Amino acid sequence: MKGYLLLISNVIILIYEVHGCPEKCLCHPPSKTVDCKNRGLVDIPSHLPSETQILLLQNNHIWRINQSAFTGAPWLKILELSNNSITSLASGAFQGLRYLQVLNLTKNLIHYVENKTFSSLPQLKELDLSSNRILSLPETLGKNTGNITLLSVKHNKLQKMERVLLESLPNLKVVLFKDNPWQCNCNVFGLKLWLESFLYRGGISDGIICSTPENRKGKDLLKVPYEMYGVCPATAAHVTLASFHHHTSEHRNSLKHAHHNEHGDSSHSDCEPKPKSRPVNLRHAIATVVITGVVCGIVCLMMLAAAVYGCAYAAITAKYHKEHLAPAIEQGSPEEKEPFDSSLA
Incomplete structure (x- = not known):
């Protein structure tokens, strides 16, 4: 060993x-x-x-x-x-x-x-x-x-x-x-x-x-709202924002419009926030409007479909009465017509 x-x-x-x-x-x-x-x-x-x-x-x-x-x-x-x-x-x-x-x-x-x-x-x-x-x-x-x-x-x-x-x-x-x-x-x-x-x-x-x-x-x-970057140059903020799917085009246009109205110069060296920034929940308000519009659109489409269906049903029913019931009434039996004729005499 x-x-x-x-x-x-x-x-x-x-x-x-x-x-x-x-x-x-x-x-x-x-x-x-x-x-x-x-x-x-x-x-x-x-x-x-x-x-x-x-x-x-x-x-x-x-x-x-x-x-x-x-x-x-x-x-x-x-x-x-x-x-x-x-x-x-x-x-x-x-x-x-x-x-x-x-x-x-x-x-x-x-x-x-x-x-x-x-x-x-x-x-x-x-x-x-x-x-x-x-x-x-x-x-x-x-x-x-x-x-x-x-x-x-x-x-x-x-x-x-x-x-x-x-x-x-x-x-x-x-x-x-x-x-x-x-x-x-x-x-x-x-x-x-x-x-x-x-x-x-x-x-x-x-x-x-x-x-x-x-x-x-x-x-x-993450808690700094996007609205605080409204004064950033287009190359720094708006162009980047355009590629981000969480933000709608209306939001981007509103930020850009506010930027040009309140600041004549499109550049800002230290990117300070605007004196009166937009509310933090602006994105939520936009989302609510979009969702409401979609729901209303769906309801309108359903109502339109119901109206079209009703019209089609009425047309089919009228055609059926015209083609089947009217000839039957006109060709009724003499016995059925006799009481009416006798009353005229």
Whole structure:
């Protein structure tokens, strides 16, 4: 038995010598995990075992990711890089990780993300960018990021987010926005429309709380009425509104008419609300009028159908009497006519 255990230990040692385990890290072959957390590392460790699927690098001082950092671990599925000092992400930082599913980059110093950063991650499902210093995000996270189901950008410095970015993630189920200095002006109008549609489809979100302008500070973006955006330029509000199925054309025209009457200039730099905004329940009133009109139309159609049916029935009845009953009366028997004739005599 001792000889058997010795043989197994020698085999394990041989495996480590062949595949290698990074210095200061712990390798767990059964779970294919390399544990390098809390090691004071400043770079991604080299000589990672090629079969590694889980790499734990949190709580270090890593400040950059070279393009070839992970080429030695092509089967990686979970990459934990939280609580480091990463300031930026190069477009090829995750090159070769075509099987990566979970990427955690929370609690770093990232302030900018390029639009091709995650293009080499076609299987990515969870992307956590929370607790960084991100000022803005590109219009796309990459051409192969359609499988992302969870996106977290909370605790950053985002003031807006392009609607096209969120629309490029068709499988998104959870998106986290909180604790960002969101500007609830014309620039966030498209995001508001997308978020409403996302929640309607069953998506999960922690919501967007406005930071500016001052009169909307602390308010939930979803509760800011559409009428408050009546002063926005056509390209920012009315054109977007035209593509959203919840709003009727009459509503759009009324907002546009009010905008041109009360403001000679069609543009407004900070998109402040009008002094006398329309009531919040205007949409409900329009919906009520539309529904009432439809019901009245149906009732009128039913009455018209009944009238047509009555007229047709009367015409058929009259024709029947004319063709069958009248000849019978005119050709009656002499006995039936005799009392009438005798009375005349």
